[in-house]
Amino acid sequence: MATTTSKTLSQALWNSADILRSKMDANEYKTYLLSLVFYKYLSDKMLLKASELLESDTDDLAQAQRNFEEAFADEELRDELINAVKEDVSYVIEPKLTFTHLVDMVNKGKFQLEDLAQGFREIEQSSEIFENLFEDVDLYSKKLGPNSSKQNQTISALMKELATLDIAHNGDMLGDAYEYLIGEFAADSGKKAGEFYTPQPVSQLMTKIVMQGKENQKGFSVYDPTMGSGSLMLNAKKYSNEPGTIGYFGQELNTSTFNLARMNMILHGVDIENQHLNNADTLDGDWPTDEPTNFEAVLMNPPYSAKWSAEKGFLDDPRFSSYGVLAPKSKADFAFLLHGFYHLKDTGTMAIVLPHGVLFRGAAEGKIRQALLDQGAIDTVIGLPANIFFNTSIPTTIIILKKNRSSRDVFFIDASNDFEKAKTQNNLTPEHIEKILETYIKRENIEKYAHLASFEEIVENDFNLNIPRYVDTFEEEEPINLTELSNSMRATNKAIVQAETELYDMMKELTANNDETAQQLADLMSLLQVGE
Missing domain, CATH: 1.20.1260.30 (N6 adenine-specific DNA methyltransferase, N-terminal domain)
Known part of the structure; x- marks a missing residue:
């Protein structure tokens, strides 16, 4: 064969x-x-x-x-x-x-x-x-x-x-x-179908982060409440030394995409008893509500700034109640984030991809962000390059969350320039992924790339997590030599005058066969005349 x-x-x-x-x-x-x-x-x-x-x-x-x-x-x-x-x-x-x-x-x-x-x-x-x-x-x-x-x-x-x-x-x-x-x-259909797929390099980075130190754990559980085709969850299989024991918990609203995830699981050899997939609206109805409800890893790439009902009844929902406010109707980003965080084990790690607006928008989102920072839930913020997703060209951020941290500091990584340019998309290479991962693990300051911000710094910035506030990537321009600039301008002006003179001399040889053309020629030559 x-x-x-x-x-x-x-x-x-x-x-x-x-x-x-x-x-x-x-x-x-x-x-x-x-x-x-x-x-x-x-x-x-x-x-x-x-x-x-x-x-x-x-x-x-x-x-x-x-x-x-x-x-x-x-x-x-x-x-x-x-x-x-x-x-x-x-x-x-x-x-x-x-x-x-x-x-x-x-x-x-x-x-x-x-x-x-x-x-x-x-x-x-x-x-x-x-x-x-x-x-x-x-x-x-x-x-x-x-x-x-x-x-x-x-x-x-x-x-x-x-x-x-x-x-x-x-x-x-x-x-x-x-x-x-x-x-x-996803690439062939762009925005229309891109929502159901997280590019593999981003999936790999997120999975490696949430599995740090747990590669040998038996019975590892991973949860993706906006799972799309299931690709993001399935990466856990690649980085675990006990892949046959992983439990996959995923939910997807779109039935066609849900079925795609089911096929994807089976084709990747995931045992039936390890598949726990549900076809429903993640925000409208919490799932899972039966044991287990909390997981070692939460991986999410939800639809960005999607609309949701934000009905007052959600203020009594245990997923959102402790924050006192709800994500706005026009932007469900924090609703997705809080849902995922609610289902995270105390010893687990969550990685979610969202637009940069969640880092600095005010009103209800600002209150939720401050509450998360007050409890030390936000561990790391990673700025990704623009145009690496199929359904949007905007730059995005990976937010890493954990429970029961001993510190309230936040580590910032500006990886917005870490990409390889392709035809229509920018790509993270294996080298870029390893650089980000190594930086995340070491949690040390790197000039113009990474900064560990104390909680006091966060407070001074009014709980605004916009990455440029913490990672200064400004590059000073080289000082201009005015003497060289003056000499260059003189040389350029001299060359222009010489060219105009040569053109004027050539045009004097031209003749017109009627009065209208003669007038047009005279007007043009008057513009070029350089004062003989």
């Missing part, structure tokens, strides 16, 4: 999207491509597992399909096999609905969209973990084609393209490829 690298798999999957690009934008075609990739993954995994259970191990999907069909045709063997497969992978797809069989039907010109739709339904009904997973995949959308025949052709072409890829054997590689696709979709 040919070796597949993460790069070639990612690129092949991305190239598959060419079939859909002319028909709809990335925010829509991502649902079709990612769902079909996931369905193929489940189908291939089940076929290979069935062959293993039948003691007919094979890496060939066509052979695995034949093994499965033969066993299914045997009534006595079928029930035993179904139970064994369900116990192992928690679902079963009928032989006639596997991805392998459906592609065979495509090649024979006998494929029907309803068969794929039925395959989706069988997966959804097989286990609670898959419930409503494909509900956003409209196989009969007019965007796929004006009629059922054209829709069939579009999906058939996409399935044929995906059929050539070895998905089931690549383990975490497929998860990485999935991450690549999600990032490409």
Whole structure:
């Protein structure tokens, strides 16, 4: 079997999207491509597992399909096999609905969209973990084609393209490829779909910070109440030495994106019992309210300055009640921050990305910020470069919060110039990430880059956390040599006079063939005349 690298798999999957690009934008075609990739993954995994259970191990999907069909045709063997497969992978797809069989039907010109739709339904009904997973995949959308025949052709072409890829054997590689696709979709659709994705370099930085010193902890719990596609949480798996024990708790309002996160978790090999995901509005209704409710790490990249109800009843909500005021209706930034902080363990660390306005805006936001500073909750403020997110070009800040700190000082890092310029986005390189992380860990002053501000300094600045107040990045301009400037101006003026004189002499040679042109020529020469 040919070796597949993460790069070639990612690129092949991305190239598959060419079939859909002319028909709809990335925010829509991502649902079709990612769902079909996931369905193929489940189908291939089940076929290979069935062959293993039948003691007919094979890496060939066509052979695995034949093994499965033969066993299914045997009534006595079928029930035993179904139970064994369900116990192992928690679902079963009928032989006639596997991805392998459906592609065979495509090649024979006998494929029907309803068969794929039925395959989706069988997966959804097989286990609670898959419930409503494909509900956003409209196989009969007019965007796929004006009629059922054209829709069939579009999906058939996409399935044929995906059929050539070895998905089931690549383990975490497929998860990485999935991450690549999600990032490409976000980049391809900009603001419209960028909200559901945090660029990997930012995710890595935030995750490394919240996991500092806890890499070996078993049962580590991570919570993202605005999880999008789940990518931010999943980074914990990369930096833990006990990845199989991590508990993932996430909530997402958008159902389509919620389903994307569920697929993302499964493709990254997260055990079902470690997934705790909820599809609801984080601010309107607190979650989770059943144990556990507090977590070792809280990671958040909420929608910036979103609107929320801010109804008075929230003043009695334990998430917000101790602050006496609510985040304004027009800017829910602090509502998200307080929600996340409420669910943070006393020994945990929280990292949240927000616009810079939260650092200095007054009124209710100023009161909340002061209350957080009074209790020493704000540990570090990191200024990020502009234009590193897909849904906004504004500069953002990562705020690190902790409970029960022994000090109320705040560490400031101005990393706004730490980026690599790309075509449309600025990127944090691994070197930039390590520089920020090392600075965060050492917590020492670095001229024009980092400053540890005492609580007294914070008070003197009226609890304003605007980074330039604490990290002076002003660069003095070199003094101007007036003598050199005068000489340069004289030389420039001399060259201008010489050029005008030469042009005037050349124009004296010109002649006009009528009175109007002669007058225009005279007017022009009067402007250039340099006093002969």
